[in-house]
Amino acid sequence: MKTSKVMTAREAVSKYIGDGMTVAVGGFFHSISYALTHEIIRQKKQHLTICQPSFNDHADQMIGAGCVDRIVSSYVWMEVFGPLYCFRRAMEKGIPRKIEMEDYTNFAVMARYLAGSLGIPYIPLHSMKGSDMMNYRAWNGDKKAVLMKDPFGSGHDHVLVPALNPDVGYFHCQRADEEGNSQMWGIWGDMPWSMRACKEVIVSCEEIVTREQIGRDPNRTIVPGYKVVAVVHEPFGAHPKHCQGFYDVDRDFIFKYIRESATEDGWKKYMDEWVYGVADRTEYAQKFVNAFGMKKFLDLKAKDMMSTSVNYGF
Amino acid sequence: MKNDYSNFTLQEMMAVAAAREITDGEKVIIGTGLPLLGAFLAQKTHAPNMVAIYESGAIDCKPLVTPFSVADSVLVPGSAMQGGLMEGLGVVHAGELDLGFLGGAQIDKYGNLNTHVIGDYRNPRVRFAGSGGSNDIGAGCKRTIVMMLHQKQRFPEKVDFVTTPGYFGGGKERETYGFFGNGPSAVISTLGILRFDPDTREMYLESYHPGVTVEQVKENTGWDLKISPSVRETKRPDPELIRILREDLDPTGVFLGKK
Numbered sequence: 066m067k068t069s070k071v072m073t074a075r076e077a078v079s080k081y082i083g084d085g086m087t088v089a090v091g092g093f094f095h096s097i098s099y100a101l102t103h104e105i106i107r108q109k110k111q112h113l114t115i116c117q118p119s120f121n122d123h124a125d126q127m128i129g130a131g132c133v134d135r136i137v138s139s140y141v142w143m144e145v146f147g148p149l150y151c152f153r154r155a156m157e158k159g160i161p162r163k164i165e166m167e168d169y170t171n172f173a174v175m176a177r178y179l180a181g182s183l184g185i186p187y188i189p190l191h192s193m194k195g196s197d198m199m200n201y202r203a204w205n206g207d208k209k210a211v212l213m214k215d216p217f218g219s220g221h222d223h224v225l226v227p228a229l230n231p232d233v234g235y236f237h238c239q240r241a242d243e244e245g246n247s248q249m250w251g252i253w254g255d256m257p258w259s260m261r262a263c264k265e266v267i268v269s270c271e272e273i274v275t276r277e278q279i280g281r282d283p284n285r286t287i288v289p290g291y292k293v294v295a296v297v298h299e300p301f302g303a304h305p306k307h308c309q310g311f312y313d314v315d316r317d318f319i320f321k322y323i324r325e326s327a328t329e330d331g332w333k334k335y336m337d338e339w340v341y342g343v344a345d346r347t348e349y350a351q352k353f354v355n356a357f358g359m360k361k362f363l364d365l366k367a368k369d370m371m372s373t374s375v376n377y378g379f
Numbered sequence: 380m381k382n383d384y385s386n387f388t389l390q391e392m393m394a395v396a397a398a399r400e401i402t403d404g405e406k407v408i409i410g411t412g413l414p415l416l417g418a419f420l421a422q423k424t425h426a427p428n429m430v431a432i433y434e435s436g437a438i439d440c441k442p443l444v445t446p447f448s449v450a451d452s453v454l455v456p457g458s459a460m461q462g463g464l465m466e467g468l469g470v471v472h473a474g475e476l477d478l479g480f481l482g483g484a485q486i487d488k489y490g491n492l493n494t495h496v497i498g499d500y501r502n503p504r505v506r507f508a509g510s511g512g513s514n515d516i517g518a519g520c521k522r523t524i525v526m527m528l529h530q531k532q533r534f535p536e537k538v539d540f541v542t543t544p545g546y547f548g549g550g551k552e553r554e555t556y557g558f559f560g561n562g563p564s565a566v567i568s569t570l571g572i573l574r575f576d577p578d579t580r581e582m583y584l585e586s587y588h589p590g591v592t593v594e595q596v597k598e599n600t601g602w603d604l605k606i607s608p609s610v611r612e613t614k615r616p617d618p619e620l621i622r623i624l625r626e627d628l629d630p631t632g633v634f635l636g637k638k
Contacts, residue, residue, distance in 0.1 A: 093435055093450055093463065093464055094435065094448060094449070094450030095435070095450045095452065118464055119511055138509065139509050139510045139511050139512075139514075140508045140509045140510065140511035141508060141509065142507070142508030142509075142511075144411065144448050144449070144450075145411045145412060145447065145448055146448075148507075148508075152506070153505070153506050156503060156506040157502075157503055157504070157505065157506050166509070168495065168509050168510065169510070170510045170511070170512065170513075170514040170515045171434065171464060171468055171510065171511050171512040171515055172464070172468040172469075172471070172472050172512065172515040173515075175464050175465055175468065175469075179465070190472070191472060191474075191518045191519060191557075191558060191559065192472065192514050192515045192518050192519070193514060193518075194518065194544075194556055194558070195541070195544045195547060195556050196510075196514055196541050196542060196543065196544055197495070197500070197540045197541045197542070198510065198514070198542070201500045201501075201540075219557065220557070221556070221557030222557075250461075251452065251455045251461065252435045252436060252437070252450050252452075252454075252455065252461065252463065253436060253461075253462055253463030253464075253465075253466075254435070254436075254450070254463050254464060255463060255464055255465075256463055257463075258465060307452045309452050309455055313452055314447075314448075314451070314452065316447065367452070370456045
């Protein structure tokens with residue numbers, strides 16, 4: 066039995082996320098670790114560069130809280146739900162501070178992670194070519210992307226983007242063991258490439274299971290334990306997003322955030338209530354039940370739609 | 380008038396127009412809202428063999444309930460394959476898909492799309508989401524369909540920022556880039572259906588939706604829009620399609636407006 070990496074969100078964030086770090090957030094809409102995001106905000110981390118192909122309200126909250134200087138992404142918005150006001154205030158008016166975004170495409174960020182995870186310095190792309198993303202650059206300047214003639218003779222120029230290797234990454238999944246072997250199903254989002262490109266990984270999960278249980282279905286493992294430095298047990302840790310097989314997306318709560326964050330005062334009130342005003346995820350879940358009732362909480366719970374099992378025998 | 384399927388809204392007209400663009404057997408990457416309704420309408424009617432793909436990595440999805448977003452949990456059970464962005468957008472990047480749906484804050488005369496900013500990029504008047512998968516879909520899918528709210532400021536002669544290139548400055552300019560994708564084939568707007576001249580690649584009006592006039596389309600376009608010599612009214616939706624949209628695909632009116 067290897068050493069257990071299980072710890073609280075408070076311990077994990079304080080130990081492994083430092084000011085000024087480049088931090089990858091895992092997931093795509095589905096299974097985003099709000100548990101760890103909120104802890105980063107409570108610990109007032111500063112000057113972070115945050116990376117994710119597509120960001121939602123979790124980025125908006127970190128931006129509003131002044132944790133973020135730079136964003137590596139293709140998208141900061143709340144999809145069909147609407148705009149994200151802290152992001153817009155920061156980009157349009159420098160509130161609470163001016164931030165920079167290095168604009169890529171969704172796939173270009175994936176390609177940067179892929180290169181990072183493979184230990185290669187850069188990767189060619191069809192995307193971005195001819196767009197204004199090649200003409201406008203933030204802090205990376207010339208190193209954001211390069212247009213290069215294909216040395217193998219296709220006759221076309223290709224966009225090269227550099228590998229992305231964040232200092233630390235964090236993500237949420239259904240289950241992990243104490244060593245950090247993590248299993249995820251449903252929409253992987255930027256997984257596994259984002260986390261494999263990170264130097265260190267923090268995982269939050271709905272359930273902690275045994276190493277033996279992981280080994281019974283190893284094809285489902287998305288990050289091997291040796292990459293992981295901390296395992297945080299956080300049921301309901303992705304709310305208001307969904308976690309396949311555990312709970313569905315909470316549309317009402319997302320609309321509530323967008324509505325209330327439209328003004329700075331409204332945003333502050335929301336954050337005082339749902340982030341600063343709770344000590345951890347357990348208090349958050351309890352507060353949710355108190356505010357909206359057990360029925361609403363149970364309504365979010367996923368139905369059972371079990372897969373058939375497979376034979377790993379030899 | 381819940382059961383009067385011969386009446387329809389412009390949104391329903393757009394969803395039906397989107398469905399008509401899909402040929403059976405095509406591999407299609409779908410967004411949310413109207414393109415999503417259009418695609419599933421096609422799948423339920425003339426294109427049962429359409430392969431529906433989401434950038435979230437759901438491939439050949441057959442959801443039991445209409446998904447609300449591109450990463451909805453209802454997309455997963457029943458799909459032929461579920462991965463992540465690498466799977467969903469990897470097939471786009473590889474040039475394997477026939478059709479992708481796009482939208483944006485602005486589209487110009489040559490189909491270039493802007494989903495980044497209004498105003499100056501560094502000091503924007505309004506900052507939007509960014510590319511997301513839009514540029515990837517524009518570069519990789521054989522053709523794209525753009526769904527737009529038709530207003531003058533959204534149809535400028537030149538976009539403030541090129542997020543997803545259409546035909547650049549027109550003519551053969553796009554061909555010099557070597558994309559797998561051949562560019563936008565249609566714009567389905569709230570006022571009509573627009574296509575691109577095969578030689579100049581300039582956008583023109585092919586049809587105006589029922590209740591809309593050619594003058595109205597011209598007034599809401601930021602350049603002197605060319606009109607097809609055979610311009611006509613957009614073919615009205617069959618009542619059966621409106622029934623499927625309202626009763627099967629959007630029974631709670633999330634996309635088409637609450638009943």
